[in-house]
Amino acid sequence: MQNPRPQQLVAVLDFGAQYGQLIARRVRDLNVYSELVPCDITVDELKELAPAAVILSGGPASVYAEDAPGIDAGILEMGVPVLGFCYGQQIMAVTLGGEVGHTEKGEYGPATLVREGDSRILGKTPVEGQTVWMSHRDAVSRVPEGFRVTAHTETCPVAAMECAERNLYATQFHPEVRHSEYGKTMLESFLFDVCGLERNWTMDNIVEQKVAEIRETVGERKVILALSGGVDSSVVAALVHRAIGDQLTCVFVNHGLLRKGEPEMVEQVFRTQFNVPLVHVHAEERYARLLAGVTEPEQKRRLIGTEFWKVFFEEAQKIGDVEMLAQGTIYPDIIESGARKTGGKASTIKSHHNLIPFPEGVHFDLIEPLDHFFKDEVRELGVSLGLPSSMVYRQPFPGPGLAIRIIGDVTPEKLDILREADAIVREELDAYNARLFEETGERNGEHSCWQYFAVLPDIKSVGVMGDERTYARPVIVRAVESSDAMTADWAKLPYEVLGKISSRIVGEVAGVNRVVYDVTPKPPATIEWE
Numbered sequence: 468m469q470n471p472r473p474q475q476l477v478a479v480l481d482f483g484a485q486y487g488q489l490i491a492r493r494v495r496d497l498n499v500y501s502e503l504v505p506c507d508i509t510v511d512e513l514k515e516l517a518p519a520a521v522i523l524s525g526g527p528a529s530v531y532a533e534d535a536p537g538i539d540a541g542i543l544e545m546g547v548p549v550l551g552f553c554y555g556q557q558i559m560a561v562t563l564g565g566e567v568g569h570t571e572k573g574e575y576g577p578a579t580l581v582r583e584g585d586s587r588i589l590g591k592t593p594v595e596g597q598t599v600w601m602s603h604r605d606a607v608s609r610v611p612e613g614f615r616v617t618a619h620t621e622t623c624p625v626a627a628m629e630c631a632e633r634n635l636y637a638t639q640f641h642p643e644v645r646h647s648e649y650g651k652t653m654l655e656s657f658l659f660d661v662c663g664l665e666r667n668w669t670m671d672n673i674v675e676q677k678v679a680e681i682r683e684t685v686g687e688r689k690v691i692l693a694l695s696g697g698v699d700s701s702v703v704a705a706l707v708h709r710a711i712g713d714q715l716t717c718v719f720v721n722h723g724l725l726r727k728g729e730p731e732m733v734e735q736v737f738r739t740q741f742n743v744p745l746v747h748v749h750a751e752e753r754y755a756r757l758l759a760g761v762t763e764p765e766q767k768r769r770l771i772g773t774e775f776w777k778v779f780f781e782e783a784q785k786i787g788d789v790e791m792l793a794q795g796t797i798y799p800d801i802i803e804s805g806a807r808k809t810g811g812k813a814s815t816i817k818s819h820h821n822l823i824p825f826p827e828g829v830h831f832d833l834i835e836p837l838d839h840f841f842k843d844e845v846r847e848l849g850v851s852l853g854l855p856s857s858m859v860y861r862q863p864f865p866g867p868g869l870a871i872r873i874i875g876d877v878t879p880e881k882l883d884i885l886r887e888a889d890a891i892v893r894e895e896l897d898a899y900n901a902r903l904f905e906e907t908g909e910r911n912g913e914h915s916c917w918q919y920f921a922v923l924p925d926i927k928s929v930g931v932m933g934d935e936r937t938y939a940r941p942v943i944v945r946a947v948e949s950s951d952a953m954t955a956d957w958a959k960l961p962y963e964v965l966g967k968i969s970s971r972i973v974g975e976v977a978g979v980n981r982v983v984y985d986v987t988p989k990p991p992a993t994i995e996w997e
């Protein structure tokens with residue numbers, strides 16, 4: 468059986484680890500392609516993927532628990548190098564006749580590693596004093612026959628073990644976590660010294676390979692794509708257009724809820740720069756009628772989403788003879804929608820796609836060229852395809868757009884106010900982030916803002932401008948530090964930055980007489996106000 472992928476594959480067997488995605492991510496950072504596969508994959512199924520190496524992830528279970536996930540023992544006998552982390556080490560040990568027991572105290576957080584003898588994985592790291600990251604209660608108490616202990620910590624006698632003759636390696640700690648000082652060195656030793664892999668997961672190779680794949684899948688057919696101006700759909704558009712040129716039509720549904728300058732940017736990049744056939748659907752009035760008087764946040768979301776697909780499919784019908792729909796699904800969408808539980812890509816994609824409300828009798832074959840890319844890989848791909856960095860590094864922006872940043876009903880007047888105020892917040896904080904980037908070299912550094920915008924509440928208050936009493940709207944500024952939107956903290960912006968945002972908004976945006984700053988983390992608040 469042949470590996471269906473052109474790259475060598477490192478298969479990460481996912482035992483339900485908190486860090487499973489991170490392992491695949493770290494391997495790809497070293498320019499080697501890696502995918503998560505369910506831990507109950509059989510040796511024959513795995514052979515079909517022809518992995519060049521296998522990594523066993525950690526996991527929350529105890530190996531002796533009744534429902535503890537096991538491993539097909541054949542995987543350890545395939546002749547392919549295997550590296551296990553944490554639960555991965557323990558399952559390797561018990562499967563091959565070793566023993567796992569409770570350590571007296573669990574070990575959580577940093578620990579100091581002491582190496583013992585030679586090791587193909589640890590050989591390039593210090594013999595004493597390196598910090599590794601531990602997170603376990605159980606640990607290997609007796610290694611299987613043929614294995615040697617290659618490291619210990621104060622509480623963990625088998626912090627690493629290996630059997631070089633059978634190419635089996637394992638650590639109790641987590642090399643994939645940044646807190647493990649030499650984790651990257653260990654992973655490099657495994658991938659390049661032990662497995663002899665090549666660094667061929669590079670953007671140039673990827674573009675070339677994806678273009679060929681898309682051409683083959685699409686053939687002569689016509690493809691449409693719903694372009695939102697967001698990162699994922701923009702990168703798919705650029706990639707698919709590179710592959711099949713004018714066989715692709717992009718449909719940009721302008722619902723009038725976008726930020727200042729965004730529709731113009733989509734036009735500029737796709738029509739002018741890339742010369743992509745682009746249908747710009749002016750649905751602003753249709754949406755204004757739809758949303759008139761609607762105040763409930765979830766109802767806004769529902770109406771906006773349903774109408775979007777209605778408009779989109781109407782346009783698709785007008786184009787005619789379209790057989791394929793390109794989508795910007797990315798790898799975390801697939802993983803998070805349950806790939807692990809369903810045990811395979813196909814079934815997951817189906818549940819994910821059920822979300823698209825295809826009208827009766829309408830059918831498109833789907834093409835999702837980014838479905839195995841992490842978000843930062845999508846951005847890199849965008850840069851190498853020539854998309855502007857303002858588009859590629861765009862901060863998250865909700866599909867329902869400004870409608871969920873206007874508390875209460877959405878009116879054209881409120882949209883105008885919010886759009887102008889938001890443009891000022893973004894301009895000032897883009898500049899603030901750029902200054903931090905210059906100082907630290909980090910794009911999402913310690914104090915950088917991750918997402919920032921304006922919100923328009925449904926109240927008015929009294930102010931005084933010139934000698935006149937005003938009764939006008941406040942604008943709320945929201946700026947947060949985060950890495951994944953799951954949790955966030957309010958950004959500790961310098962007073963002069965806040966002051967400038969405030970005086971600009973009040974001075975430049977008619978109808979606003981007050982600016983306030985939201986100083987609530989998530990939780991208990993959310994990032995958005997609706």
Ligand code: XMP
Nearest residue numbers: 768863864865866867918952989993994995
């Ligand atoms: P919250 O407000 O839940 O937001 O803290 C977390 C992240 O999700 C974005 N968000 C949305 N994105 N449709 C989207 O596509 C939505 O309805 C939506 N609501 C929130 C939000 O901007 C933040 O990045």
